[in-house]
Amino acid sequence: MVYLRCFLHEELRMYPPVGINSRSALRTTTLPYGGGADGNAPIVGPDAGTFRPERWGEEAMRKVGWAWLPFNGGPRVCLGQQMALTMAGYVLARVLQAFAEVRDNGVPGEEVRYAVKIIMVPGQGLKVKMR
Structure with missing residues (x-):
């Protein structure tokens, strides 16, 4: 495993x-x-x-x-x-x-849009095909 x-x-x-988990530097950082x-x-x-x-x-x-x-x-x-x-x-x-096959079933070339809530989730769902 x-x-x-x-x-x-x-x-x-x-x-x-977690979509927003900010950090800040304690001193000037490049x-x-x-x-x-x-x-x-x-x-x-x-x-x-x-x-x-x-x-x-x-x-x-x-x-x-x-x-x-x-x-x-x-x-x-x-x-x-x-x-x-x-x-x-x-x-x-x-x-x-x-399942023998699990694959993306969304529109080719279309990016997944995320919704920021308590956690990050696909904003419009995620389409998959399972066979």
Whole structure:
């Protein structure tokens, strides 16, 4: 189930459930530099916009720490984090067991519009075809 965990982490990285979770710097900060061993490399990698679950199995991602916060962190971490990930994994596994094919059934080229509520949700639903 390692790949399933990687898939869920990547999904949450690309599409965070909490739409507005702001942070502010304690001192003047210049972006997009500050990454790498010497602090002069870009923070965002070249494939940051690509959905690639395999990244979560790489050594560089093992110590991501505060850079991945879909459930917040520290003393205010979501108490239901492990339950939510377990339930999401279970539902995804059951859907994949029950259906041979699950694919997008929306209008080709049409972007999904999001509605910002307590959590991010597709504003007009999400059309999928299951067979």
